[in-house]
Amino acid sequence: MGLRERKKLAAWRTIRSTALRLINERGFDAVSVEDIAAEAGVSRTTFFSYFASKEAVVFDLDPDEVRQWRDALENCRTDTPVWEALTDLALNLARLLADRLPLQKRLLEQSPGLCRSARGACDGFEPELREWLGRRCPDADDVRISLILNTAMAAITTAVDAWDPDQPYERFLELVSDCLRWAGAGPARATS
Amino acid sequence: MGLRERKKLAAWRTIRSTALRLINERGFDAVSVEDIAAEAGVSRTTFFSYFASKEAVVFDLDPDEVRQWRDALENCRTDTPVWEALTDLALNLARLLADRLPLQKRLLEQSPGLCRSARGACDGFEPELREWLGRRCPDADDVRISLILNTAMAAITTAVDAWDPDQPYERFLELVSDCLRWAGAGPARATS
DNA sequence: GTAAGAACTTGTACTCGGTCCAGGTTTGGG
DNA sequence: CCCAAACCTGGACCGAGTACAAGTTCTTAC
Numbered sequence: 001m002g003l004r005e006r007k008k009l010a011a012w013r014t015i016r017s018t019a020l021r022l023i024n025e026r027g028f029d030a031v032s033v034e035d036i037a038a039e040a041g042v043s044r045t046t047f048f049s050y051f052a053s054k055e056a057v058v059f060d061l062d063p064d065e066v067r068q069w070r071d072a073l074e075n076c077r078t079d080t081p082v083w084e085a086l087t088d089l090a091l092n093l094a095r096l097l098a099d100r101l102p103l104q105k106r107l108l109e110q111s112p113g114l115c116r117s118a119r120g121a122c123d124g125f126e127p128e129l130r131e132w133l134g135r136r137c138p139d140a141d142d143v144r145i146s147l148i149l150n151t152a153m154a155a156i157t158t159a160v161d162a163w164d165p166d167q168p169y170e171r172f173l174e175l176v177s178d179c180l181r182w183a184g185a186g187p188a189r190a191t192s
Numbered sequence: 193m194g195l196r197e198r199k200k201l202a203a204w205r206t207i208r209s210t211a212l213r214l215i216n217e218r219g220f221d222a223v224s225v226e227d228i229a230a231e232a233g234v235s236r237t238t239f240f241s242y243f244a245s246k247e248a249v250v251f252d253l254d255p256d257e258v259r260q261w262r263d264a265l266e267n268c269r270t271d272t273p274v275w276e277a278l279t280d281l282a283l284n285l286a287r288l289l290a291d292r293l294p295l296q297k298r299l300l301e302q303s304p305g306l307c308r309s310a311r312g313a314c315d316g317f318e319p320e321l322r323e324w325l326g327r328r329c330p331d332a333d334d335v336r337i338s339l340i341l342n343t344a345m346a347a348i349t350t351a352v353d354a355w356d357p358d359q360p361y362e363r364f365l366e367l368v369s370d371c372l373r374w375a376g377a378g379p380a381r382a383t384s
Numbered sequence: 385g386t387a388a389g390a391a392c393t394t395g396t397a398c399t400c401g402g403t404c405c406a407g408g409t410t411t412g413g414g
Numbered sequence: 415c416c417c418a419a420a421c422c423t424g425g426a427c428c429g430a431g432t433a434c435a436a437g438t439t440c441t442t443a444c
Contacts, residue, residue, distance in 0.1 A: 004391075004440055032429060043394050048431065083380035119311045137383055143354045147347065147371055148379045154346035155339065162335045179339055186378025187340045188275035191329055196411060196420075224400065235423050240402065 009063060012050055015040045019057040024103060028058070028111040055114060058104060059121035065096055069125075072096075073132055082136055083184040086152050087177060093125075094176050098169050105165040118160075122153055155183035201255060204242055207232045211249040216295060220250070220303040247306060250296060251313035257288055261317075264288075265324055274328055275376040278344050279369065285317075286368050290361050297357040310352075314345055347375035 018040040022031045033054050037047045051057045061069070072092045076085055094101070108114050126149065133145050140148075159175040182190060210232040214223045225246050229239045243249045253261070264284045268277055286293070300306050318341065325337050332340075351367040374382060 002441075007440090008392085033431090034429085044430095045395075045432095046393055049392080052431095054430070081380065082383040116308055116312055120308055140383070143350065143367070143371070144374065144382075146353060147350045147374055148383065150346035150350045151343055151375055151379050154342035158335065158339045158342045161338060175335070179335070182336065182339055183343055184378055184380030186376050186381065187343050188273065188376030189378065190336075191274040191332070191340065194412075199411090200421090225402090226400085236401095237403095237424075238422060241422080244402095246401065 011042065011046075013062070015042060015047060015050055016057055016060075016062075020100075020103065023058065023107065028107055028114055053117070055117035055120075058107060058114065059117065059124075061124070068096055069093060070128070073128060076132070078136070082133070082148070083180070085136070086133075086148075087180045087184075089129075090152065090156055090176055090180060091173055094173055101160075101172070102165040102169070105160065105163065108160075109165075119157075122157070126153075151183055152180065155179040158183075203234065203238075205254070207234060207239060207242055208249055208252075208254075212292075212295065215250065215299065220299055220306055245309070247309035247312070250299060250306065251309065251316075253316070260288055261285060262320070265320060268324070270328070274325070274340070275372070277328070278325075278340075279372045279376075281321075282344065282348055282368055282372060283365055286365055293352075293364070294357040294361070297352065297355065300352075301357075311349075314349070318345075343375055344372065347371040350375075 015036065019031075019036045022036060022039060033047055034044055036057070037044045040047075047057075051060060069092075072089060076089060078085075080088075104118075108118055130145060130149055133149060134140075137145065137148075156176060156179065159172065159179040162179075163172045163175050207228065211223070211228045214228060214231060225239055226236055228249070229236045232239075239249075243252060261284075264281060268281060270277075272280075296310075300310055322337060322341055325341060326332075329337065329340075348368060348371065351364065351371040354371075355364045355367050
């Protein structure tokens with residue numbers, strides 16, 4: 001890894017941690033991109049060369065995390081039913097994000113403007129997950145694949161919504177697991 | 193209905209139809225709020241007093257449609273299983289939106305910026321639907337209610353995504369119906 | 385070691401969405 | 415007919431995001 005790459009990663013992390021600190025202190029809407037850039041010792045333009053939007057600085061994954069996530073996708077067991085494997089992946093991901101998710105959830109609660117883009121944050125995982133699913137269920141058509149994906153996303157979203165970030169993280173993992181189990185079993189059966 | 197209200201509704205409809213015409217001609221990103229306001233013979237400020245955002249002018253419901261939707265919610269049969277009733281509601285809503293949905297879908301395809309807010313458009317129905325669901329399943333806890341709601345939304349979203357707006361609208365209704373049936377039955381069972 | 389060139393940063397200027405407000409106009413009720 | 419409330423308007427303002435030209439720093443090939 002050359003000097004250039006190392007510097008880039010360092011800059012990325014500086015900007016991100018600075019941003020999270022400021023936003024944590026003052027709230028998302030009360031911090032401008034200028035504030036973040038200035039405090040991180042970088043220009044506004046540079047900020048936008050690292051993050052596609054102000055929201056992205058809250059939701060983007062660290063390159064390390066991306067690598068771990070890809071590994072999890074690769075080394076996923078193939079002998080279990082799809083929905084179980086999907087649940088494992090989700091729990092895996094949840095553990096991967098344990099550091100930042102409580103903060104993110106707190107931010108979501110206090111500034112509704114972020115909620116919209118939170119949806120978009122999940123979309124980052126979508127293409128790879130879809131490809132994985134396609135490999136995993138070669139006989140399913142596109143609509144079914146999308147449906148499985150979107151249902152799983154909905155379950156995870158529900159877990160995030162329902163979770164109180166002051167509760168221990170274990171509680172969140174339970175929620176993810178529960179929601180996926182319920183969704184997997186089908187809402188039509190569970191209700192009168 | 194007084195003159196004031198009638199004028200307001202007329203203005204709402206003028207702005208909306210003007211906006212849809214322009215956006216349809218030039219694309220969402222190539223039309224500014226100024227353009228819309230000017231063409232509708234109204235000021236920019238007034239535009240924002242009618243619509244909360246530029247996206248809203250594409251997705252907001254006509255007051256008439258809102259009334260019809262509320263009616264559908266009220267007069268919903270209570271003797272069928274919840275998921276079936278929910279499916280009926282969705283199909284009802286889909287028929288209600290038959291006029292504009294093809295256009296909306298075409299816009300979604302061509303300008304990805306709209307996709308984000310499309311999610312938010314569904315959120316408009318959420319509070320009332322949630323209340324309806326709560327009345328319908330008094331013994332379910334909040335998380336379960338959310339899960340049912342979000343799963344249904346995911347199914348509908350999937351149907352919208354999968355639908356080609358050049359296909360007849362009947363095809364879309366089928367997709368909605370199919371997606372809700374599959375999601376209701378549970379993705380865990382349908383897959384290996 | 386150095387020179388050419390790619391990659392990165394920066395300031396500036398611009399567009400556009402969205403908010404705020406003060407003042408003018410219209411409408412409805414009494 | 416008149417007053418108060420509701421409505422519309424222009425203008426000023428803020429912040430996100432983009433474009434670009436000029437400057438700086440790293441890489442690489444010689």
